[in-house]
Structures are given as structure tokens and as C-alpha cells.
Amino acid sequence: MNPIKGTVNSVELIGWLRDEPEERFATNGMAIASFSVATKRRTIQQEDGTWMYETEWTDVEAHDKLAETVTMNLKKGSRVRVSGSLLTNTWQDRNGLKHKTTVVRVEDVMFLDIKMSMDDAVMAEASD
Template identity: 35%
Template sequence: MSGTLNKVMLIGHLGDEVKMHYFEGGGCIGRFPIATNETYTNKTTGERVTNTDWHNIVVRNKAAEICEKYLSKGDKVYVEGRLKTRQWQGEDGNTRYSTEVQVQDFTFLSTKKESQANAAQTQKPVQPEATGSAGVEKASTAEQEDDLPF
């Protein structure tokens, strides 16, 4: 392959409100963190372990204004974009770095209230449903945790 690719796709929850920055030329950017989780069962202790990663998200101009208007802390969102690392001089004179996801596309998936309701529903025990005359039981689809938008 002769080309390169810089593409990021994330589904996560907003960790804070969208912070807007406006410029003299009329442009603006919005910044917010997204949390993504990885959950597994520890083989030694049998406990469920959740690791959270935080991602710095940057949206520009009209997209930033839409995010500011409709997104709030805890909402679930899909973002697609590219990684960009910036550097600057800190107040102490040291060089600082920040890696961000510069958004090219996004989709609002659910509000915080909807996410909490779905989480409460999936924590309830699944009751088997009787099917046909063969006596075979099938489990409810509430067991599925796959909520990808595609």
C-alpha cells in the first residue's frame, strides 16, 4: 500500500459540556472529552474490571455550534475524524503536547437519561421466553450489548 491513513472512530459518553472558543474571523471551535470503556472479567478474582480511556475531541465552525446546542455531559455520541498532535510552551517554559481527535463526522446516539434507562434495563435478569411446541427456550435480545450505529 503506497498511501497512509489517519482515521479514528469512537463511540463514547461526553465527560463534560462542550467548551466553545470564538475567533475574530467568525470561526469557532468546540472542545469536549469523550470516555470509552473496556470491560473484562479478571480470571484470577472473577471480578468485572472496567478501564476508561479519555479522548480530547475538537469540532469546528457549524459542527461545533450544533454540538454545543444539542450535546451535554453524559450523552452518547459517535465521532469520526483524524488524530492531530499539537505542541505549545507551558507557563513553566516546558514544551507540552496534546493529541486530539479532529472531527470530520458525528452522530448523536442517545442522551444521558436514555443511556441510564438502557443500562438499568440490561442489568435486570433475562427471563426466558417459551417458543414453539419443541419446548426450546430463547433468551431476550436485552442480553446483546452491541449498540454500534452501523
């Protein structure tokens, strides 16, 4: 990603997957894995002094080889750290109505609940 001078488009989330990643393929054959990440945010303080927490669901997309890795390694409830940038997808439906959705386009994902042996970690680093 090449940043444009004077702008920042950066997102980092640590949370849990809502469902299994859904894999699909673009017209050019590139794999795309879509999933939602749950995070918590603190909201209005209650009268008794306690805070309420709300779940925020963020739609995420991984592309190409990262999509394949995500699809093979993540499942519903997996804890992840994703970093990337916001991407707005636009399309027109059969009735001619225009639609827009904004997702996080993943550039890096860390699997937080996968336990690797030392040998597995060394092999993963060697393959990068």
C-alpha cells in the same frame, strides 16, 4: 481530508461526554468545541475468570459549524459517535516550555441519544 498514499489517520469512538462541550474561538474567528468522550476497554482477566473494564477518556475537538452544532446539542452524559483523525497541537507557554496534546479532530458526529420525529429527520436531511 486528503489521505497521503500509504498512511491512515482515522479514529471512531462511541461513548459518553464527560462534561458540557467548551466553546472557544480561534484568532481567525473559527469556533472550536472541545470535549472528552468516555469509552470502555477490556483489561486483564481476574482470577475468577471475569474481565475488568477501564474507562478511557479521549479529548475531541470539533471546528467551525460542526463546533456550533455540538455546543448547541450535546451536554454532559450525551452518547455520541464521533469519527475523525488525530491532530497534535503544539504550543509554548509563558515560560518558554513546549507542550503537546493529541486530540481527535471530529469530521462527523452522530447524536445517539437524541430522539427525532420523522418530520425533524426529514428537515435535517433537507438542510444538508
